[in-house]
Amino acid sequence: MAILEVRNIEKHFGPTRVLEDISFSLEQGQALAIIGSSGSGKTTLLRCLNFLEKPDQGIISVNGNVIFDAAEPATQRESEVRKKRLHFGMVFQSFNLFPQYTALKNVTLAKELLFQERPEFKANKKTILEEIQEEGRELLAKMGLSERANHYPSQLSGGQQQRVAIARALALHPDILCFDEPTSALDPELTGEVLKVIRSLAEQKTTMIIVTHEMAFARDVADDVIFMDEGVIVEQGPARQVIEHPREERTRQFLSRYAEN
Amino acid sequence: MMDFFTSSTFQTVLSALNSGFLKTLQLFFITLLGALPLGLIISFGSMSRFLPLRWVTRTFVWIIRGTPLVLQIIALFYVPGMKDWFNWPSGESGRMIAVCVAFIINYACYFSEIYRGGIQGVPKGQQEAGQVLGMTKLQIFRHITLLQMIKRIVPPMSNEVITLVKDTSLARVIALQEVIWMGESFMKGNSGIAGLVWPLFFTAVYYLIFSGVVTVLLGKLEKKMEFFQ
Numbered sequence: 001m002a003i004l005e006v007r008n009i010e011k012h013f014g015p016t017r018v019l020e021d022i023s024f025s026l027e028q029g030q031a032l033a034i035i036g037s038s039g040s041g042k043t044t045l046l047r048c049l050n051f052l053e054k055p056d057q058g059i060i061s062v063n064g065n066v067i068f069d070a071a072e073p074a075t076q077r078e079s080e081v082r083k084k085r086l087h088f089g090m091v092f093q094s095f096n097l098f099p100q101y102t103a104l105k106n107v108t109l110a111k112e113l114l115f116q117e118r119p120e121f122k123a124n125k126k127t128i129l130e131e132i133q134e135e136g137r138e139l140l141a142k143m144g145l146s147e148r149a150n151h152y153p154s155q156l157s158g159g160q161q162q163r164v165a166i167a168r169a170l171a172l173h174p175d176i177l178c179f180d181e182p183t184s185a186l187d188p189e190l191t192g193e194v195l196k197v198i199r200s201l202a203e204q205k206t207t208m209i210i211v212t213h214e215m216a217f218a219r220d221v222a223d224d225v226i227f228m229d230e231g232v233i234v235e236q237g238p239a240r241q242v243i244e245h246p247r248e249e250r251t252r253q254f255l256s257r258y259a260e261n
Numbered sequence: 262m263m264d265f266f267t268s269s270t271f272q273t274v275l276s277a278l279n280s281g282f283l284k285t286l287q288l289f290f291i292t293l294l295g296a297l298p299l300g301l302i303i304s305f306g307s308m309s310r311f312l313p314l315r316w317v318t319r320t321f322v323w324i325i326r327g328t329p330l331v332l333q334i335i336a337l338f339y340v341p342g343m344k345d346w347f348n349w350p351s352g353e354s355g356r357m358i359a360v361c362v363a364f365i366i367n368y369a370c371y372f373s374e375i376y377r378g379g380i381q382g383v384p385k386g387q388q389e390a391g392q393v394l395g396m397t398k399l400q401i402f403r404h405i406t407l408l409q410m411i412k413r414i415v416p417p418m419s420n421e422v423i424t425l426v427k428d429t430s431l432a433r434v435i436a437l438q439e440v441i442w443m444g445e446s447f448m449k450g451n452s453g454i455a456g457l458v459w460p461l462f463f464t465a466v467y468y469l470i471f472s473g474v475v476t477v478l479l480g481k482l483e484k485k486m487e488f489f490q
Contacts, residue, residue: 050393082395090393096386099489100408109404110394154490172394 001064003028003207004049004176009058011044018044019055020231026176026224029205033212033222033239037254041231042211043093046178049209051085062087062175089174093181095161097153103164104149107171108136114172139167143197159190163197177201179210195221215258219243227251274447274460281443282467285429288360288439289471292425295365300372307377325370331431334363338435353438360432364425371421379414380406412486419479426472440464 002025011019019041026032034042047053049060051068054076060068067084069075097106111132115121121128140149143163153161162182169177179198183191195217202208202221212218218225218239225242227235227250235248246252306318325333338359341347349355383406391401433442444464 052389052392082397085393086395088393090390092386092390094384094386096384096390098387098390098405100412101489110391110396113396113400113404152489168394 002026003063005059005061005064006049007059007061009045009048009055009060011041011048011053011055011057018231019048022058022233024226024233024236026207026209028207030223031202031206031208031210031221032224032226033210033218034226034228035212035215035218035243035254036228036234040228042228043180045228046090046180046209046211049176049178050088050090051081052090086172087175089169089172089177091162091165091169091177091179091182093184095153095158095165095185097161097165097168099153102150102152103140103145103156103160103167104133104136106153106164107139107168108132110168111135111171136167136171139170140164143167144193157190158186159193162186162194166194166197166201175207177206177208179208179212181211181213184213213258215243215255227254229254274463277443277446278440278460278463278467281438281440281464282471284357284432284437284439285467285471287357288364288429288432288437289425291361292364292368292429293422295361296368296372299365299369301376303369303373304376304380307373308380322370322373325367326374330363330367330428331434333367334360334431334434337363356432356435356437360435360437364428364432368421368425372418375414375417375421376410378417379410382413383409408486412489415479415483415486419476419483422479423472423475426475427468430468440467 004026006025007023009019009022010017022041022045024032034045036042044053048055055068055070057070058068059066059070062084066072066075067087074080097103098109101109112129115128115132137146137149140146143166145160145163145167148156148160148164153164156164162185166182182198183194186194191214195214198208198210199217199221210218210222220239222239224236225239226233227242227246227248229250235242235246235251237247242251243255246255303318303322306314307322309315309318338349338356341349349359387405387409388401391405396404429439430441432439436442441461441464444460447460
């Protein structure tokens with residue numbers, strides 16, 4: 001059974017239709033890359049999965065459970081949404097780290113707040129917080145940032161900031177990790193370190209959706225690729241096939257523009 | 262010169278100035294105490310998604326910021342009595358209350374614009390990052406946006422507060438006996454020492470020390486938040 005099942009998602013901004021009849025599924029441990037030109041709806045799709053936008057139509061299921069149904073207002077209640085969005089982790093194009101907290105605190109904050117709400121927190125406060133800290137340090141170490149745990153975001157390079165953001169997203173153990181153009185805000189010489197981290201996550205079979213403009217990276221790291229244009233899925237299939245031997249004319253045109261650049 | 266400082270004249274002037282300065286201080290702190298929270302409420306109004314409320318609030322802020330504070334003090338003090346709406350309590354305490362109300366309304370409007378800038382200046386991505394991490398709206402406000410807002414607010418707020426230090430002198434238009442009023446009274450010869458310029462000069466010293474202290478304190482607050490950007 002697919003871990004993620006998206007059916008007939010549709011989204012309008014006013015009169016503009018930004019997503020139309022989007023359907024796809026994702027298997028546990030697989031990486032899916034979404035490619036397409038700016039304004040094709042890739043980011044909006046990711047934001048719909050993370051409940052940052054509300055689709056006008058469609059159903060989203062995780063592990064066979066419907067977590068969003070546009071026809072069922074009960075699935076959209078604020079208190080429910082809060083729990084459900086934890087199925088997804090999100091890494092933003094512009095990092096969105098919290099500037100007033102150290103790298104470590106950025107990673108641990110959400111988990112600390114989540115655990116504070118549990119009844120057993122008061123009695124075991126110290127141990128719980130220590131465990132969260134320890135796990136945060138481990139995550140930063142995995143990102144190659146052990147030395148930077150106590151640095152503030154403004155003291156880190158863009159690549160380091162984005163790696164902290166990835167650690168932060170991993171801290172809550174999401175079922176599916178989403179990346180929204182994770183390297184687009186970075187200087188070219190810094191994209192490598194971030195792509196390397198994502199690649200290693202893929203090797204460890206992290207379930208991921210990556211919106212990206214890095215075609216070679218998508219081809220090598222993703223299992224499947226979706227090509228979007230003007231709010232619709234034009235082509236989807238195994239990464240190598242879509243990027244090297246696209247079936248659709250629009251995909252071919254898009255990829256050839258990339259080859260030229 | 263020694264004679265001036267030891268004479269009973271000096272004592273008289275000093276105690277009069279001190280009593281005036283006490284009024285100045287009172288006005289300053291009461292204004293801050295009232296205008297800081299009221300400004301926040303007004304800023305919520307001016308950002309409301311309910312359009313009529315937003316327009317009413319913004320028009321009000323426009324009027325208050327667009328007219329002189331002196332005028333507002335005079336209007337607030339005299340108009341209610343003239344129109345038989347209500348009367349301020351008589352004497353110095355009534356003047357103080359009227360002046361405080363005028364100052365609080367005026368400064369709340371200025372503060373509301375500063376709050377609005379601070380709130381809207383925090384990037385939307387901060388809130389979204391909190392949301393996708395499963396935080397509640399309250400947690401996002403408390404743990405993420407609040408401190409970033411305060412950092413943005415402190416520098417423009419410092420300007421406004423230092424202006425307030427000096428604006429307190431406007432209270433004398435309705436005869437509140439604040440520090441300049443007291444200083445001036447010696448010049449006019451009320452106490453039989455006509456022509457003495459020194460008392461007025463000393464009022465300037467009071468203001469300088471007062472605004473100096475405020476500047477240092479707010480500078481410290483600003484410094485405290487330099488650890489992040």
